[in-house]
Amino acid sequence: MMAVTGWRALLYKETLRFWKVGFQTVGAPVLTALLYLMVFGHVLEDHVKVYGTVGYTAFLVPGLVMMSVLQNAFANSSSSIIQSKIMGNLVFVLLTPLSHWGWFFAYVGSSVIRGLAVGLGVFVVTVLFAQPSFVAPVWILVFALLGSAMLGTLGLIAGLWAEKFDQMAVFQNFLIMPMTFLSGVFYSIGSLPPFWQKVSHLNPFFYMIDGFRYGFFGVSDASPWLSLGIVGTAWLVVSAIAIHLLRIGYKIRG
Amino acid sequence: MPAISFQSVSKTYPPSRQQKAQGKPGLKAVDEVSFQIEEGEFFGLLGPNGAGKTTLISMLAGLSRPTAGAISVHGFDVQREYAQARRQLGIVPQELVFDPFFNVRESLRIQSGYFGITNNEAWIDELLQSLGLADKATANMRQLSGGMKRRVLVAQALVHKPPVIVLDEPTAGVDVELRQTLWQFVARLNKQGSTVLLTTHYLEEAEALCSRIAMLKLGKVIALDRTSELLNRQRATCCDSRPTPCCPGPSRSMRASPGASCSCRRRTPMKSNNCWPPFAKPASRWKTWKCARPTWKTCSST
Numbered sequence: 001m002m003a004v005t006g007w008r009a010l011l012y013k014e015t016l017r018f019w020k021v022g023f024q025t026v027g028a029p030v031l032t033a034l035l036y037l038m039v040f041g042h043v044l045e046d047h048v049k050v051y052g053t054v055g056y057t058a059f060l061v062p063g064l065v066m067m068s069v070l071q072n073a074f075a076n077s078s079s080s081i082i083q084s085k086i087m088g089n090l091v092f093v094l095l096t097p098l099s100h101w102g103w104f105f106a107y108v109g110s111s112v113i114r115g116l117a118v119g120l121g122v123f124v125v126t127v128l129f130a131q132p133s134f135v136a137p138v139w140i141l142v143f144a145l146l147g148s149a150m151l152g153t154l155g156l157i158a159g160l161w162a163e164k165f166d167q168m169a170v171f172q173n174f175l176i177m178p179m180t181f182l183s184g185v186f187y188s189i190g191s192l193p194p195f196w197q198k199v200s201h202l203n204p205f206f207y208m209i210d211g212f213r214y215g216f217f218g219v220s221d222a223s224p225w226l227s228l229g230i231v232g233t234a235w236l237v238v239s240a241i242a243i244h245l246l247r248i249g250y251k252i253r254g
Numbered sequence: 255m256p257a258i259s260f261q262s263v264s265k266t267y268p269p270s271r272q273q274k275a276q277g278k279p280g281l282k283a284v285d286e287v288s289f290q291i292e293e294g295e296f297f298g299l300l301g302p303n304g305a306g307k308t309t310l311i312s313m314l315a316g317l318s319r320p321t322a323g324a325i326s327v328h329g330f331d332v333q334r335e336y337a338q339a340r341r342q343l344g345i346v347p348q349e350l351v352f353d354p355f356f357n358v359r360e361s362l363r364i365q366s367g368y369f370g371i372t373n374n375e376a377w378i379d380e381l382l383q384s385l386g387l388a389d390k391a392t393a394n395m396r397q398l399s400g401g402m403k404r405r406v407l408v409a410q411a412l413v414h415k416p417p418v419i420v421l422d423e424p425t426a427g428v429d430v431e432l433r434q435t436l437w438q439f440v441a442r443l444n445k446q447g448s449t450v451l452l453t454t455h456y457l458e459e460a461e462a463l464c465s466r467i468a469m470l471k472l473g474k475v476i477a478l479d480r481t482s483e484l485l486n487r488q489r490a491t492c493c494d495s496r497p498t499p500c501c502p503g504p505s506r507s508m509r510a511s512p513g514a515s516c517s518c519r520r521r522t523p524m525k526s527n528n529c530w531p532p533f534a535k536p537a538s539r540w541k542t543w544k545c546a547r548p549t550w551k552t553c554s555s556t
Contacts, residue, residue, distance in 0.1 A: 009364055009366075010368065012364070013364045013367075016356075020356075084353075087353075087354075089351045091347055091351060092351075092353065092410065094315075095315055095316070095345055096369060098368060249319075253316065254312065254318030
């Protein structure tokens with residue numbers, strides 16, 4: 001029982017941490033997504049139809065929501081750990097009886113909360129520009145949860161690995177950002193040449209966004225079950241890596 | 255059962271790239287250290303910079319792993335039974351670290367929660383009061399002075415009421431008032447049954463507070479005894495066999511303690527890298543300084 005409240009305290013602290021700077025951690029990504037929608041939607045709305053009948057702005061909304069969920073889930077755990085390591089206050093958690101499982105659930109849990117909070121914010125402001133449809137809301141929830149957990153876990157690994165902000169920027173800007181942008185947020189991969197379609201199928205981020213979008217339109221580039229299998233397996237793999245790193249105290253215990 | 259037990263503990267840091275290239279081994283920060291601290295003791299760990307004090311404390315706290323040997327707290331191995339061991343420990347780190355997102359009370363509540371204690375307001379209030387932080391409870395950590403931050407560190411270490419308190423050079427760079435507040439509070443906790451392990455550079459602090467002292471040098475325990483015994487032995491060594499100071503430089507003659515006929519010379523009253531423990535007594539107070547102490551500063555140059 002005590003261990004349970006221990007990880008809850010860390011979850012509470014991590015959630016309170018991002019909430020105290022809500023303009024930066026929630027407000028700013030919502031505004032960014034809104035700007036994307038206004039610019040791309042305005043330019044392409046009259047020229048592009050996706051899946052035959054879906055307008056471009058309506059198509060774009062779920063993609064932007066999921067992109068925001070993923071990027072902010074990653075940012076939450078990664079920035080918290082790297083800041084705590086550099087400022088030295090990670091010692092307050094290192095001195096506690098929290099197990100590696102406790103660390104994992106707290107950091108990933110808070111990332112999921114921030115990812116969903118930002119995603120909800122983006123959805124609320126973008127819904128003014130396109131009427132939403134919810135063909136399969138369970139898929140929406142499943143992929144939002146799995147995607148944010150996946151990126152929260154990746155953020156945890158990045159935070160443990162990085163020793164300075166520059167290394168974290170490499171992870172964020174050269175891996176996470178390109179994989180999110182090239183995952184079909186702004187287009188259906190059906191519109192790509194065959195070679196790039198195959199390349200896109202190797203990107204796990206594509207399955208997160210495609211499965212999430214299926215929940216809105218009931219149509220997607222890949223089967224939602226295939227997407228679920230791939231994203232679920234990928235999350236289990238990165239979780240196993242993260243838990244192992246926490247267990248051995250990778251770069252946090254000498 | 256001892257409160258803390260170190261059994262043949264060693265810590266060797268892996269060699270850096272440069273050391274590897276030169277074929278040099280890694281640094282051995284702690285070398286076969288063994289001693290026990292009994293329950294309720296106020297124990298001092300003395301040594302110069304680089305002696306291995308903080309490395310030893312880090313291994314006790316689980317912040318780093320020993321290369322060899324075993325450490326236990328109230329019988330719980332700090333590696334295998336880390337959760338139980340860490341519940342017994344309240345550690346005040348040497349570095350002045352804080353989380354800038356929270357205020358003082360939030361920091362204490364969160365720290366308490368890590369240990370599974372959710373309704374701890376009465377003890378948090380008592381800690382704030384005892385450490386002179388009551389009027390800073392809602393202040394953000396960034397707004398506090400260095401001394402106040404140090405007090406919060408002490409409160410965070412004690413928030414789960416640990417039976418063993420470890421203070422890693424807690425008075426380094428703090429003012430006299432905080433020292434007095436801190437020592438009064440810690441001495442009170444010790445009287446109430448808490449075990450205290452103090453690492454310090456200051457011999458005066460250890461002499462005034464600790465019932466036993468271990469001295470570390472280059473990772474090894476070079477002396478371990480009751481404080482009074484250890485000081486007497488050093489005094490005797492000074493007066494009987496080493497009447498002439500080992501340290502070079504200007505000195506003042508002074509008489510030995512009553513009963514001893516030798517005379518010792520006193521080093522210039524300033525901190526010296528050649529001597530250990532560092533001698534930082536103001537010159538105006540030289541009369542209170544017995545012959546044992548200056549000569550006891552075994553000089554590495556001799």
